[in-house]
Amino acid sequence: MLDQAEKLRKIAKENNKNNGLTRVITVTSGKGGVGKTNLSVNLAISYAKMGKRVVVFDADLGLSNVNVALGLIPGPKYNLYHVLKGQKNILDVATDAPGGIKIISGAIGIVELSNLSEEQRKNFVEGIGKLSEIAEIIIIDTGAGLSANVLSFILAADEVVLITTPEPTAIADAYGMMKAIYKEDDEKNVKLVINRVDSIMEGKKIVDHFTNIVGQFLNMKVESLGYILEDAIVGKAIRQRRPFALNYPNSKATNCVHHIRNKLENVSEEPKGITNFIKSFFRYSVNL
Numbered sequence: 001m002l003d004q005a006e007k008l009r010k011i012a013k014e015n016n017k018n019n020g021l022t023r024v025i026t027v028t029s030g031k032g033g034v035g036k037t038n039l040s041v042n043l044a045i046s047y048a049k050m051g052k053r054v055v056v057f058d059a060d061l062g063l064s065n066v067n068v069a070l071g072l073i074p075g076p077k078y079n080l081y082h083v084l085k086g087q088k089n090i091l092d093v094a095t096d097a098p099g100g101i102k103i104i105s106g107a108i109g110i111v112e113l114s115n116l117s118e119e120q121r122k123n124f125v126e127g128i129g130k131l132s133e134i135a136e137i138i139i140i141d142t143g144a145g146l147s148a149n150v151l152s153f154i155l156a157a158d159e160v161v162l163i164t165t166p167e168p169t170a171i172a173d174a175y176g177m178m179k180a181i182y183k184e185d186d187e188k189n190v191k192l193v194i195n196r197v198d199s200i201m202e203g204k205k206i207v208d209h210f211t212n213i214v215g216q217f218l219n220m221k222v223e224s225l226g227y228i229l230e231d232a233i234v235g236k237a238i239r240q241r242r243p244f245a246l247n248y249p250n251s252k253a254t255n256c257v258h259h260i261r262n263k264l265e266n267v268s269e270e271p272k273g274i275t276n277f278i279k280s281f282f283r284y285s286v287n288l
Ligand SMILES: Nc1ncnc2c1ncn2[C@@H]1O[C@H](COP(=O)(O)OP(=O)(O)OP(=O)(O)O)[C@@H](O)[C@H]1O
Pocket: 029, 031, 032, 033, 034, 035, 036, 037, 038, 039, 060, 063, 065, 142, 143, 144, 195, 196, 228, 229, 230, 231, 232, 234, 235, 238, 253
């Protein structure tokens, strides 16, 4: 008899024809409103420009702002909830969005993923496994603040991108997030983006300060992915309901996002694949 975990691994493997190629990137922050959704969407578009197949997974149902950032209002009709219920195939839930990317609404606000029934868990694993057919990169945009779901997405991801602004409160909350990650996995490699900086110098200073503190008090490593300059076109693009990477391809903010993508490409290790993501996801969510 196969035990529960073994059964789930088997389901994930069977539904994952592209294992090893799909990279899962979780974008997170301590404080809300620091630029997660804008980075997720525009980074996805930047990857799509390179010819990569990208899915953005909106794990913040409360505000579900990925679709808003992409000008898709109302958002997708179906979301992860319908997949969990067995009513929809995840490939039908993935919706085409501007910039050649796809988005999936996570319905995370209404489900605690660690408390799924056996049937729902099977549907979740099957669904995520199938995503590898349409995505080389999955970018998960998490909601603000710490919850079991958010932490599971962080701990299971191949890459964790922690974003903050130079504001002391945002930096303090980013440190709080590092502490929470450290408690579960003290070797997790977290990558830092400083958003809304006035100059590269300002960004560098914050990175130095943050890496020092994290190294000293948590003995953890953080790698800098770079900075996004404060840029008025970010707000403008939001009002125009188009991602800035599409409406302002030569802007400061778009160039910064391309740099972040390049750095991420250079420093990332081989992705471990969807099967591993699912395995880690449930290992952590069960333990929380
Ligand atoms: N580089 C930037 N330059 C200027 N304004 C910016 C920049 N980045 C973000 N903003 C502003 O910050 C706001 C919040 O950004 P965003 O929605 O991406 O944050 P978030 O972290 O996803 O928020 P939440 O925690 O609510 O999900 C944007 O609406 C925009 O006005």
